[in-house]
Amino acid sequence: MNTFEWIGKIFSEYWNEFLRGMGNTLIMALTGTAIGFLIGLAVAIVRTIPLTENDSKFKRVSKKIIDVILTAYVEIIRGTPMLVQALIIHYGFFVSLNMHPLISAIIIISFNTGAYMAEIVRGGIISVDKGQVEGAHAIGMNHWQTMTNVILPQAIRNIMPSIGNEFVVNIKDSSVLSVISITELMFISKQAGGAYAQFVPSYLICALIYLILTFTITRILRLLEKKMEGGSSYMICGSQSDPDAQIRVVKEKDNG
Amino acid sequence: MAETILELKHLAKSFGENKVLKDISLTVEKGEVISIIGSSGSGKSTMLRCVNLLERPTGGEILFKGENILEKKFNLNAYRTKVGMVFQSFNLYNNMTAFENCVKPQMIVLKRSRKEAEEIARNFIEKVGMSAYINAKPSQLSGGQKQRIAIARTLSMNPEVILFDEPTSALDPEMVGEVLQVMKDLASTGLTMLVVTHEMGFAKNVSSRVVFMDEGVIAEEGTPETVLVNPQNQRTKEFLSKVL
Numbered sequence: 001m002n003t004f005e006w007i008g009k010i011f012s013e014y015w016n017e018f019l020r021g022m023g024n025t026l027i028m029a030l031t032g033t034a035i036g037f038l039i040g041l042a043v044a045i046v047r048t049i050p051l052t053e054n055d056s057k058f059k060r061v062s063k064k065i066i067d068v069i070l071t072a073y074v075e076i077i078r079g080t081p082m083l084v085q086a087l088i089i090h091y092g093f094f095v096s097l098n099m100h101p102l103i104s105a106i107i108i109i110s111f112n113t114g115a116y117m118a119e120i121v122r123g124g125i126i127s128v129d130k131g132q133v134e135g136a137h138a139i140g141m142n143h144w145q146t147m148t149n150v151i152l153p154q155a156i157r158n159i160m161p162s163i164g165n166e167f168v169v170n171i172k173d174s175s176v177l178s179v180i181s182i183t184e185l186m187f188i189s190k191q192a193g194g195a196y197a198q199f200v201p202s203y204l205i206c207a208l209i210y211l212i213l214t215f216t217i218t219r220i221l222r223l224l225e226k227k228m229e230g231g232s233s234y235m236i237c238g239s240q241s242d243p244d245a246q247i248r249v250v251k252e253k254d255n256g
Numbered sequence: 257m258a259e260t261i262l263e264l265k266h267l268a269k270s271f272g273e274n275k276v277l278k279d280i281s282l283t284v285e286k287g288e289v290i291s292i293i294g295s296s297g298s299g300k301s302t303m304l305r306c307v308n309l310l311e312r313p314t315g316g317e318i319l320f321k322g323e324n325i326l327e328k329k330f331n332l333n334a335y336r337t338k339v340g341m342v343f344q345s346f347n348l349y350n351n352m353t354a355f356e357n358c359v360k361p362q363m364i365v366l367k368r369s370r371k372e373a374e375e376i377a378r379n380f381i382e383k384v385g386m387s388a389y390i391n392a393k394p395s396q397l398s399g400g401q402k403q404r405i406a407i408a409r410t411l412s413m414n415p416e417v418i419l420f421d422e423p424t425s426a427l428d429p430e431m432v433g434e435v436l437q438v439m440k441d442l443a444s445t446g447l448t449m450l451v452v453t454h455e456m457g458f459a460k461n462v463s464s465r466v467v468f469m470d471e472g473v474i475a476e477e478g479t480p481e482t483v484l485v486n487p488q489n490q491r492t493k494e495f496l497s498k499v500l
């Protein structure tokens with residue numbers, strides 16, 4: 001049999017397995033991105049809490065300690081491969097806890113995405129004009145009120161493209177979690193290929209499914225972006241696919 | 257009888273080595289409209305921003321109705337609702353409509369009900385002649401329109417004092433008039449106003465007192481006639497000869 005015939009055979013026999021794997025991949029990527037976003041939001045909010053001379057010594061010291069911990073989290077996660085993180089977290093902690101592999105995978109992705117999101121959200125906050133903060137403070141809003149009512153709505157809108165990008169990256173990068181035996185797309189492909197010792201055809205199917213997923217989702221996200229785009233919008237670059245990228249304000253918005 | 261509402265006592269502010277405000281003392285009576293003039297870099301904005309505590313003074317005192325606003329336990333956010341600020345760059349919240357800009361802060365800071373806040377906002381938006389643009393986003397408004405909404409937003413908090421930092425400097429010339437007219441109307445309602453301005457017409461005809469600042473100190477102050485028509489200080493004369 002040639003490669004095409006093998007592809008047909010493997011797919012016709014394992015198509016429901018492939019679909020199951022695709023489902024798990026999507027679940028992991030979607031929940032991981034959503035939870036990761038919430039983690040990133042929380043980290044970014046805490047990091048931007050301002051300190052003044054009026055704050056108590058206790059508050060200032062605890063804030064410093066928390067900042068150090070959060071910075072370490074972001075740096076360590078961003079500076080090591082997710083594969084290594086997954087192996088350490090899974091075999092180091094979750095196996096002994098008897099954690100369901102899918103749950104453990106979602107935790108790993110969320111934890112990983114959170115570090116990237118923290119930087120993305122921080123970039124989004126920085127990108128909001130300083131006058132917006134002053135306009136809110138001058139009217140009597142405290143830090144929390146300013147963040148939730150004025151800054152974050154604008155910051156989040158600005159980083160929508162980057163959040164979508166993280167989702168697409170997670171669809172692809174969750175493939176490394178096959179090492180901890182999650183029945184996601186990659187793992188299924190390995191199994192199906194192994195059954196006939198025909199890995200290339202199986203991985204070709206796998207690649208095609210990934211491509212269909214990322215292609216469709218990218219288009220959908222772009223449509224959503226267009227819908228949300230108002231008179232003034234700009235994009236923050238800087239994401240997992242390009243970790244060293246500076247957070248750049250591509251299109252400056254007008255003053256409000 | 258005149259009632260003192262704000263008092264700056266030996267106010268000083270440095271940014272690092274740069275002493276921007278050296279020793280500013282100023283007493284503001286309720287209902288006064290004070291124009292603050294002076295050349296660029298003389299510290300006018302810094303003084304105003306200290307009064308609102310967007311900048312923390314490095315020396316001296318600021319008293320609001322006799323209470324020191326620099327005290328640790330002073331309720332800064334409540335104070336800021338009573339001493340509003342209007343910026344040169346408007347600073348409308350870009351994620352809200354003109355109407356929401358005026359409604360939301362009342363609900364968030366003053367805990368007013370939406371119904372009450374909307375009623376108050378509508379009233380002030382009408383006063384500044386912006387009722388037709390109530391649902392516009394800031395990006396859809398001209399500079400003059402933005403500034404009028406910014407003024408309505410500040411008024412909606414029912415402040416006792418409003419600080420204006422060059423409210424017309426970022427506007428195209430044909431829009432300056434509409435904003436100045438709103439401010440003139442406000443002045444006649446008895447609101448206390450501190451206005452940093454380059455509009456000598458406003459300083460002369462609307463304000464009750466003019467303060468001339470030079471290199472971090474108040475070089476001269478008095479009625480518009482004395483300061484603008486018969487200045488005593490050499491620096492005031494030089495400044496006026498340049499701007500008039």
Ligand SMILES: Nc1ncnc2c1ncn2[C@@H]1O[C@H](COP(=O)(O)OP(=O)(O)OP(=O)(O)O)[C@@H](O)[C@H]1O
Pocket residue numbers: 271274276294295296297298299300301302303
């Ligand atoms: N946040 C800051 N950090 C450092 N220096 C500052 C800061 N704000 C103002 N300054 C400096 O303080 C001085 C006075 O500035 P200020 O804005 O108060 O002047 P101004 O009288 O309002 O001038 P203009 O008419 O140009 O608005 C300037 O030399 C400025 O560079």
Ligand SMILES: [Mg+2]
Pocket residue numbers: 300301302421422
């Ligand atoms: Mg200024």
